[in-house]
Amino acid sequence: MRNIKTLSKTDFELYSERVPIILDSIISHFEQSMAEKKEFESYREQLFQYTRNFIETGDLPAALKLLTQVHDTFESKLDNQTRLLLTAIIGHLFAALGMDDEAEHFYEESLKSSGVEIAPCFIFNMTTQAMISLHRKDFNLAVSTSKRALDYMGKAKSESPYISMLPMYGPELRQRLTHIHTIASIELASSEKAGSGKRKTIFENALAYSQSLNIGGRKRNRFFYLCQQALIYASMGYPTKSENALEKAFRVLNANQDFLTAHGYYFFAARAFHHSRRADFSDAYSDAKLAFRASFNTPDVFMELYVMEVFLDIAQKFSVSFPENRKNVSEFYMKGNSLLKQFVEFLEEKDWYTGKEHSSRVASLSYMIGKKLLTLFPYVQNQLDLQTLYLAAYVHDVGKLKLPWILINKIGKLTEYELSYIFRHVTFSRDILENLNFKDIARIVYQHHENMDGSGYPNGIRDISIAANIISLADSFEAMTSPFRKYKEQKTLVETRDELSAMEGQFYLPEVIKAFRMIDLEKVDTIPED
Numbered sequence: 001m002r003n004i005k006t007l008s009k010t011d012f013e014l015y016s017e018r019v020p021i022i023l024d025s026i027i028s029h030f031e032q033s034m035a036e037k038k039e040f041e042s043y044r045e046q047l048f049q050y051t052r053n054f055i056e057t058g059d060l061p062a063a064l065k066l067l068t069q070v071h072d073t074f075e076s077k078l079d080n081q082t083r084l085l086l087t088a089i090i091g092h093l094f095a096a097l098g099m100d101d102e103a104e105h106f107y108e109e110s111l112k113s114s115g116v117e118i119a120p121c122f123i124f125n126m127t128t129q130a131m132i133s134l135h136r137k138d139f140n141l142a143v144s145t146s147k148r149a150l151d152y153m154g155k156a157k158s159e160s161p162y163i164s165m166l167p168m169y170g171p172e173l174r175q176r177l178t179h180i181h182t183i184a185s186i187e188l189a190s191s192e193k194a195g196s197g198k199r200k201t202i203f204e205n206a207l208a209y210s211q212s213l214n215i216g217g218r219k220r221n222r223f224f225y226l227c228q229q230a231l232i233y234a235s236m237g238y239p240t241k242s243e244n245a246l247e248k249a250f251r252v253l254n255a256n257q258d259f260l261t262a263h264g265y266y267f268f269a270a271r272a273f274h275h276s277r278r279a280d281f282s283d284a285y286s287d288a289k290l291a292f293r294a295s296f297n298t299p300d301v302f303m304e305l306y307v308m309e310v311f312l313d314i315a316q317k318f319s320v321s322f323p324e325n326r327k328n329v330s331e332f333y334m335k336g337n338s339l340l341k342q343f344v345e346f347l348e349e350k351d352w353y354t355g356k357e358h359s360s361r362v363a364s365l366s367y368m369i370g371k372k373l374l375t376l377f378p379y380v381q382n383q384l385d386l387q388t389l390y391l392a393a394y395v396h397d398v399g400k401l402k403l404p405w406i407l408i409n410k411i412g413k414l415t416e417y418e419l420s421y422i423f424r425h426v427t428f429s430r431d432i433l434e435n436l437n438f439k440d441i442a443r444i445v446y447q448h449h450e451n452m453d454g455s456g457y458p459n460g461i462r463d464i465s466i467a468a469n470i471i472s473l474a475d476s477f478e479a480m481t482s483p484f485r486k487y488k489e490q491k492t493l494v495e496t497r498d499e500l501s502a503m504e505g506q507f508y509l510p511e512v513i514k515a516f517r518m519i520d521l522e523k524v525d526t527i528p529e530d
Contacts, residue, residue, distance in 0.1 A: 003299040004057045005405055009352055016411035019062050026050055027069055034077060044082055051089070058299030061406060061418060064093050084110060088124035094417075095131035096302040097404055102417050103128055123149050127173060130180045131302065142184035143202075146177045150209055153177075174213060175224050176302065181209045182228045183306075186235045194237075206232050223252045223263060227270040234277040242274050265294035266303065269310045276314050285318040292346060301404045308402055315339060316435045339436070340391075343398050351400060351408050353484050359394050365474040365524045366393035366467075373470070373515035380511065384466050392444040393471045399428030399445075423449070423457050444468050448475065451507040469509050473500060473516060493521045 004012055030043060047070060054063035071078075071086045078086070091106030107128045110121065126149035133142035153174060185206035192199035210232065213225035226249035233242040246267070253260050253267050272287035288311045295307040319339050344359045367390045374381060400408055403425060407418055414422065426446055433442035447468035450456035456472075464472075480488075480496045491499070497517065504513040 002057065003297065004059055005296050005299065012352075012409070013411060019059070020412065023062065023066055023069070026066060027073065030070065030074065034074065044085075055093075056299060058301065059406060060093050060097050060301050060404075061410060061415070064090065064097075065415070067093070084121045085124075088121045088128070091128045092124045092131075095128045095135075096300075097407075097421075098135060098301075098305050099417060099421055100132045100135050103132055107132070123152055123173065126152070127177055127180075130177065130184075134180050134184055137187070139184040139187040142180055143188060146181040146184065147205075147209065150174065150177050150181065150212060154212070171218060171221055175221065178210050178213050178228060179224070179303075179306070182206055182231055186231060189235060203232060203236050219252060219259070220263070223249055223259075224266065226252065227266050230270045231273055234274045237277075239274070239278055242277075246271055246274060261294075261297050263298070265291050265298055265307050268294055269307050272310060272314055276317060279321075281314065281318040281321040284314045288314040289342075289346075293349070296350075296405065301406065304404060305402070312401070312432060312435070315343075319436050340395050340398070340438075343401065343432075344395060347398060347401055350405055351397075353409060353411075354397070354479075354482075358478055358482070359397065361524060362396060362471065362474045362478050363390050363394035365477060365519070366390065366470050368519050368524065369470050369474065369512065369515050370467070372518055373466070373511055376515055376518075377511050380466055388440055388444070389467045389470060391438075392441045392448075392467060393474060395429070395433065395438075395441065396445050396448050396471050396475060397425065397429065398432055399425040399430070401432070402428040426458055444471065448472050452509065453506050456507075466509065466512065469512050473508050473512055476500060477516075477521075497521060 004015060007015060026047075030047075033043060047066075050066060051063045054060070054066065067086055067090050071083075071090060075083065087106050087110040091103045091110060094100075094103035094106060107125055110125055126145045130142050130146040130149065133139070133145060185202050189199045189202040189206075192202065207229065210225055210228040213221045213228070215221065226245045230242045230245035230249065233239075233245060249267055249270070253264060268287045268291035272284045272291055275281070275284035275287060291307045292311045295304045298304060348354070348358070367386060370384055370386050370389045374384060374386070403422060407414075407422060410418070426449055430442045430446040433439070433445060444465055444467045446458075447461070447464050448471040450459065450461050450464045450468065450472070452462060452464065452469070454460045454462045477496055477500060480491045480499070481493060483490050500508070501513055501517055504510055508516075
């Protein structure tokens with residue numbers, strides 16, 4: 001199966017149209033079999049093959065929808081072993097998507113049913129807990145659970161009747177576990193005193209467990225092993241050993257173009273980390289950008305999100321080390337190659353459907369509304385700064401960088417848990433901006449989906465800043481008039497103006513609506529006039 005992120009936009013849309021039909025036909029087939037009183041367990045291998053196909057394309061939401069539908073529809077007809085496996089795999093996929101609360105629910109449900117009795121179920125549960133712990137920065141638990149899973153994998157019998165049918169097992173799962181163990185160990189060691197015995201032991205264990213990948217002669221295993229060794233040696237303060245491991249990894253990577261395309265993201269992320277440990281933040285940031293773009297070629301959502309964390313962490317260090325990048329950002333028209341400008345450009349690469357220039361158009365319209373509002377209502381001058389408004393509007397969606405590609409670009413109705421996850425982008429935006437020390441902008445961006453009547457998110461507050469209310473309106477206007485909308489038809493300027501104006505007092509401040517209605521909407525451009 002082909003990675004859907006490498007499809008053309010047209011082919012992706014065709015694929016997206018077919019997925020609901022495929023899912024419905026699978027469920028209908030199983031329902032018909034149940035009506036004929038056939039045992040569902042006879043179709044277990046077929047179910048896991050469908051799931052594996054979706055995972056290999058990178059469409060984890062489709063895999064989850066299939067498994068949760070089977071879990072809910074046929075729960076009373078499943079034997080205990082199948083139910084355990086389904087529950088464990090669902091939790092695992094939620095964790096891979098970064099949906100930790102949902103993952104924890106299924107993880108706990110699986111534990112209640114004594115999942116340890118089935119080796120794959122236990123290993124999936126431990127991997128799920130390790131992923132959740134890594135996301136929540138509980139590095140002690142991430143190390144211990146990944147270690148338990150790796151130890152158990154070494155003892156589990158490969159001839160288990162479940163092994164061959166599982167949607168993810170063996171080398172792929174071992175690679176994920178050693179990655180978690182490596183990253184969590186590095187974080188744990190960093191909190192210990194340099195030269196201490198405990199720090200040394202943590203690193204030695206990390207090296208030993210990554211070594212478990214370097215078996216069986218598989219090129220992919222050796223490549224990931226070498227990259228993990230480079231990460232560990234860089235953290236230990238052994239740059240030469242780290243460089244040697246990276247050189248060997250690159251030789252493996254560069255021997256085959258398809259392999260380079262599929263796994264280059266991990267190499268560039270490791271090399272970025274190596275440079276950052278040497279305080280070479282310029283080269284580190286260059287490699288982090290390469291890792292980000294290369295991550296489009298992997299269907300592994302968990303690793304895609306890992307690369308994004310590496311990118312943002314190194315970008316923050318790069319910003320501190322090269323303050324001139326922040327000076328560029330403070331220029332009113334976002335001139336130059338400023339860091340936040342690059343972030344928005346990366347988001348536009350990742351998000352196919354919001355459309356090019358969305359951020360610029362929202363920023364431009366926000367500025368126009370703000371300027372008109374200051375003319376009409378001079379008393380708000382102490383509450384509204386046009387430069388801050390423009391910059392906040394420009395980066396209002398930057399937190400979407402931390403969302404999986406498949407959720408940003410998903411066509412069709414979002415599930416409740418997917419929608420809840422996407423709502424978190426405002427929190428992600430705030431965190432990214434605060435880490436870059438843009439605290440005033442962060443406060444505005446965090447509120448741009450709040451409404452006057454308290455019906456917005458993330459906190460349902462009513463006391464909203466004028467700047468956030470302006471950006472909220474500009475964002476809605478741009479979305480409604482965009483030709484790239486996924487769910488609804490594009491609206492005319494007049495239709496949109498009237499529909500938004502009708503929300504005065506409910507969503508938008510009366511002053512904001514009055515200023516908005518006086519704007520010549522035909523002249524909304526990507527650059528303010530002044």
